[in-house]
Amino acid sequence: MSLDPQTLLVVSVTNLLALAVLLPVIMGKRLSPAARAARLSLIVHAGAWIAVILSEQVAPDWANRLLSTLSMAGYGTSHWLLFRALSEWLGERAGGRLLGGLAIALPIGYLLLFDSYSARVGWANLLIALQLAILCYATLRPRSALRGSWRFALLTCFATMGVLTLARGVLGAFYPELYPNFAAPHPVNVASLLVANVAMVLANVSLLVAWREEAELRLEALVLTDPLTTLLNRRGWEKHGERTFALARRHNQPLALLSFDLDHFKAINDQRGHEAGDAALRLFGKLLHSQQRQEDVVARIGGEEFCALLPLAGNAATQRYDARLRRLLADMAPAELGYPLDFSTGLACLESGDTTLEDLRRRSDAALYRAKAAGRGQLSE
Numbered sequence: 001m002s003l004d005p006q007t008l009l010v011v012s013v014t015n016l017l018a019l020a021v022l023l024p025v026i027m028g029k030r031l032s033p034a035a036r037a038a039r040l041s042l043i044v045h046a047g048a049w050i051a052v053i054l055s056e057q058v059a060p061d062w063a064n065r066l067l068s069t070l071s072m073a074g075y076g077t078s079h080w081l082l083f084r085a086l087s088e089w090l091g092e093r094a095g096g097r098l099l100g101g102l103a104i105a106l107p108i109g110y111l112l113l114f115d116s117y118s119a120r121v122g123w124a125n126l127l128i129a130l131q132l133a134i135l136c137y138a139t140l141r142p143r144s145a146l147r148g149s150w151r152f153a154l155l156t157c158f159a160t161m162g163v164l165t166l167a168r169g170v171l172g173a174f175y176p177e178l179y180p181n182f183a184a185p186h187p188v189n190v191a192s193l194l195v196a197n198v199a200m201v202l203a204n205v206s207l208l209v210a211w212r213e214e215a216e217l218r219l220e221a222l223v224l225t226d227p228l229t230t231l232l233n234r235r236g237w238e239k240h241g242e243r244t245f246a247l248a249r250r251h252n253q254p255l256a257l258l259s260f261d262l263d264h265f266k267a268i269n270d271q272r273g274h275e276a277g278d279a280a281l282r283l284f285g286k287l288l289h290s291q292q293r294q295e296d297v298v299a300r301i302g303g304e305e306f307c308a309l310l311p312l313a314g315n316a317a318t319q320r321y322d323a324r325l326r327r328l329l330a331d332m333a334p335a336e337l338g339y340p341l342d343f344s345t346g347l348a349c350l351e352s353g354d355t356t357l358e359d360l361r362r363r364s365d366a367a368l369y370r371a372k373a374a375g376r377g378q379l380s381e
């Protein structure tokens, strides 16, 4: 069996074109920015390969220069788009500016060095290999919420392609007689084209899996979120609250639970309508959001009942937190709703007898009941 580069090249481009045409159809129009960037990267990559093949076929020198420079711009841009997709999926990544700079320098340097085959091939492959190295690092660090094994498949693609691209650059720069053109039958070139084929399929499968994982996470967030206030709902409260509770108990750390209930809320609904009731709930939710620290668990448990679980907060700090909320609501409600709004609070701090979050909640609910009985608009312990 012999593998000739020309055939491998045609197979690669056919595969890439099929994916570039099929993926937009399969993925549809409503895409996240990450999925859109990944898909565009594939299309630009396909364009770059076509430009390379055409550049080998055209006779005029200017057309050859133009097409091969365009293909370099395409490779650089498609890697930059992949980086954008990874940054969206995995969070802020290092090296974006450098990778973008390489995407710009790649075609410019290639055009300037065009008259020297060794220089332009060395330059282009070195810069592409650098881009792939940055992409390798971006799939791994820092860790992120998306934890799928697709990242390791992608890393394998970037790493193998990076090494082979570098090897091709060394051949072109220092041994041009062994690698006189893109379809040269040198083993490194044959291996590069073969791996490019596999990597292309593997990378695209990985990106599709990333897209699915993103959708799963979004769905999970929706299931745990109250749509009116965008705070956690009861399910979210149980999931995050129980974890925070277990952590505080294990490390014997302070933990405070505040149960809030808007006062005379039924009267707002009855006298001003359900829409006005919703606006009041939204305002209180906004207020809780504005005071939330990263480690706090804040939720709308149901109707006009809210809970805030504050790790490392002692009794005095929690009372100050409640007073601050009360002051802010007193200022904001007349301005934003057109009438005053108040709430009652029950406070319970973690004690050794609390073995579950529900134990703590029962005590804060009892305290809330006392606050209501004592005339509302106040905090009880």
Ligand SMILES: Nc1nc2c(ncn2[C@@H]2O[C@H](COP(=O)(O)OP(=O)(O)OP(=O)(O)O)[C@@H](O)[C@H]2O)c(=O)[nH]1
Residues within 6 Å of the ligand: 228, 261, 262, 263, 264, 265, 266, 267, 269, 273, 274, 275, 276, 277, 278, 281, 302, 303, 304, 372, 376
């Ligand atoms: N607008 C609106 N109203 C809701 C929502 N969920 C529950 N409610 C209403 O909230 C009201 C709660 O009434 P009550 O439990 O009597 O409480 P309250 O009037 O605040 O009385 P106190 O708590 O004793 O001050 C009911 O009328 C519910 O219909 C919601 O999502 N939107």
